[in-house]
Each structure stands twice: as structure tokens, then as C-alpha cells.
Amino acid sequence: MQMNEDKAYDDINITPMLDLSYVLLVIFIIMTTAAVQGMKVNLPKASDQPSLSKPKTVAITITNDGKVFMDAVPVTMAELEDRMRAKKAENPEVPVVVRGDSETQYHNVVDVLALLGKLDITQLGLVTQRLVQ
Template sequence: MKAGGGRKAYDDINITPMLDLAYVLLVIFILMATASVQGIKVDLPKAGSAASLVAPKTKAITINNSGQIFLDAFPVSIADLEARLRTEKAINPELPIVLKGDSTVQYQKVMEVLDLLRRLDLNKVGLVTGKPGQ
């Protein structure tokens, strides 16, 4: 007769439930760690009216509905615009430009200004648009 009343001794241990528990705990830990980082609320300081010393000054070029070109609200011709932008590029090679064109302006005027910016190798150009419905 076998000792132990005919029962067979366990030779292996089933670790599947323990691994399932470990994976669930790992997922909970990851979710809680990322939620605590993203959920931090801070009262950010307010910037004064002083200009930032690290951000370069953006130049705004505007073309109104009659085709007149403005550089920072001052009327300029295309030749004067080129001269002023060359001077600004000499001071700051990474000069950012914002181009605003009236919706009724001739497309050719906008293309002339964009071509001028390409010739001067000014690559940081943003085109300003309005929000739909305005």
C-alpha cells in the first residue's frame, strides 16, 4: 500500500494565477503613475508686457484688398520690403515671418511676396487664416 491513502504527491506548481495577478498589478501601477504625472495642477506665472529675450521678433507682412503691402503696419513697396528683410535677415538668420493676405487680394501679389521670401532664404513663414464662420 502506498503511504498517504493513495494520493499522488504534487510534482509541479501552477503559477498561472500568480502571473495573472502580477500583470494586473503592473497595469494598475502604470496607470496610477501616468495619471499622477498628467493630473498635476499648477498655477502658472503670468508674463509681463516685456518682450522675451530668447524668442526672436516675428515680422508681419500684410497685403490688403487693394494689393498694398505692409511690413509691421507700415506701407512698403516690394523693393523696399526686400531691402528691409535683407537687413533683418543679416541680424537674425532664423527670422520668422507671418504673412496675412486679404481674402479678396489677387493671388499674384501673395505669390510675389512668397517668391521674395524664398529668394531671401527665409523659411520660417506662417500664413494667417481666420476661423471658419467669421
């Protein structure tokens, strides 16, 4: 069994080249995440009382049996009107979100919207669920 020494070498070993590419990839990832960190700055301290506070949103929920809740507290339509009038007096631009159950009667939602319209509440949103396709 004699080896043929004159045979041409026709295989290329790519393992060292792959090792080098993986090391370069790791170095590239480490360097880019270090560069994304940004510059270090000394930020000013804020006071305890924020100067620009967002108004608290009022959530009105209407269940499928017609019960009305204001911020998870059950209320009648008269109580809702009184409380919303007080909220409107505190902040004329009070934001309101209406969440009506899909099984509730349509007139229950319309009654709440009519009440909010009567109180001249303009920051109004209706909550829906995204349709998953």
C-alpha cells in the same frame, strides 16, 4: 375636531438633510481650492536681460488693393526686400507671418512669397481665419 393620534407618520422632512448636504458641498469646494494652491517656494530672481529671447516676428500684410505693409508700415516690394534682407542679416531664423486679404489678387501674395523664398526665409506662416460653422 379631534386629531387622530394613532395615525402613522408617513412624511419625512428632508430639509435638514439638504441643509447638511449644502454645507458639506461648500466645505468641500473651499478645501479643494485651498489644496490646489500648491506649495510655496522661494523662486530665484532673473536678471533684467532675458537670456533666451524669442525673435520678433515680422508681419507682412497685403491689402485687398495690393498694398504691402511690413509691421504696419507701407512698403514697396524693393523696400520690403531691403528690410527683409537686413532682418535676415540680424537673425538668419527670422520668423515671418504673411497676412493676405481674402479679396486681394492671388499674384500679390505669390509675389511676396517668392521674395521671401528668394531671401531663403524658412520660418514662414500664412495667417487664416478659423471657419465658423
